[in-house]
Amino acid sequence: MRTKLAAGNWKMNGLTEALSELAGMADAAAGASEVLICPPFTLVGAAAAAASGIAIGGQDCHAAASGAHTGDVSAAMLKDAGASHVILGHSERRTDHNERNSDVNAKCVAAWDAGLTVVLCVGESLEQREAANTLEIIGGQLAASVPDGATGHNLVIAYEPIWAIGTGKVPSTDQIGEVHDFMRARLEKRFGSGVGRSVRLLYGGSVKPSNATEIFAVSNVDGALVGGASLKAADFVPIIEALNAASQDG
Numbered sequence: 506m507r508t509k510l511a512a513g514n515w516k517m518n519g520l521t522e523a524l525s526e527l528a529g530m531a532d533a534a535a536g537a538s539e540v541l542i543c544p545p546f547t548l549v550g551a552a553a554a555a556a557s558g559i560a561i562g563g564q565d566c567h568a569a570a571s572g573a574h575t576g577d578v579s580a581a582m583l584k585d586a587g588a589s590h591v592i593l594g595h596s597e598r599r600t601d602h603n604e605r606n607s608d609v610n611a612k613c614v615a616a617w618d619a620g621l622t623v624v625l626c627v628g629e630s631l632e633q634r635e636a637a638n639t640l641e642i643i644g645g646q647l648a649a650s651v652p653d654g655a656t657g658h659n660l661v662i663a664y665e666p667i668w669a670i671g672t673g674k675v676p677s678t679d680q681i682g683e684v685h686d687f688m689r690a691r692l693e694k695r696f697g698s699g700v701g702r703s704v705r706l707l708y709g710g711s712v713k714p715s716n717a718t719e720i721f722a723v724s725n726v727d728g729a730l731v732g733g734a735s736l737k738a739a740d741f742v743p744i745i746e747a748l749n750a751a752s753q754d755g
């Protein structure tokens with residue numbers, strides 16, 4: 506039985522006043538699902554202090570534990586600031602910072618060493634989907650980005666088709682189900698059925714209150730990684746509530 510997870514990625518959004526949104530999410534966060542907010546680095550410590558019943562995560566970390574890496578943040582620093590999770594391998598990091606699967610893999614090891622749970626992102630581009638390469642791309646990203654040693658506690662996978670992020674375009678429920686079933690099978694094959702079945706699989710890309718319920722009904726969808734609609738309690742609370750309802754449905 507996997508506890509469902511509603512995760513919010515605030516990306517490069519949020520000044521101190523945005524922390525007030527966390528209070529508005531607290532009641533919904535007391536339901537059956539886990540709730541995670543990943544604010545920008547500058548707010549991680551304050552968010553961890555302010556949040557009640559909401560886990561806090563970073564959006565990236567360096568692969569090294571410490572050292573001469575100006576501007577970077579280590580996994581231990583995130584943990585020290587109160588984070589329990591870190592997003593790694595988001596397509597915006599892969600694109601903006603040329604992160605390869607091997608970089609994501611090394612960061613994941615560092616995050617695990619620091620005791621963080623990793624929300625590791627995979628996803629295909631529109632060209633790759635149109636060329637019918639989606640499963641090959643996702644399989645390759647999973648194989649190369651996820652280190653040995655994954656467990657249901659230290660790893661969450663987020664399937665985020667690049668073409669669905671911030672665009673309002675969402676894959677069909679059949680398309681989401683195909684990828685999630687494929688990821689589940691790959692994880693079971695590599696890590697054994699016990700671990701493979703315990704890793705949570707999130708869908709991300711234009712999740713909104715209006716489409717959350719149908720997405721959460723798809724097989725092997727254990728929650729969502731939400732960008733824009735996680736910034737305001739008014740948008741994120743209905744998504745958490747839809748996930749709480751899906752938890753009750755089993």
Ligand code: 13P
Nearest residue numbers: 514670671710711732733
């Ligand atoms: P949107 O929900 O804004 O499409 O962003 C998805 C995302 O990239 C979450 O990591």
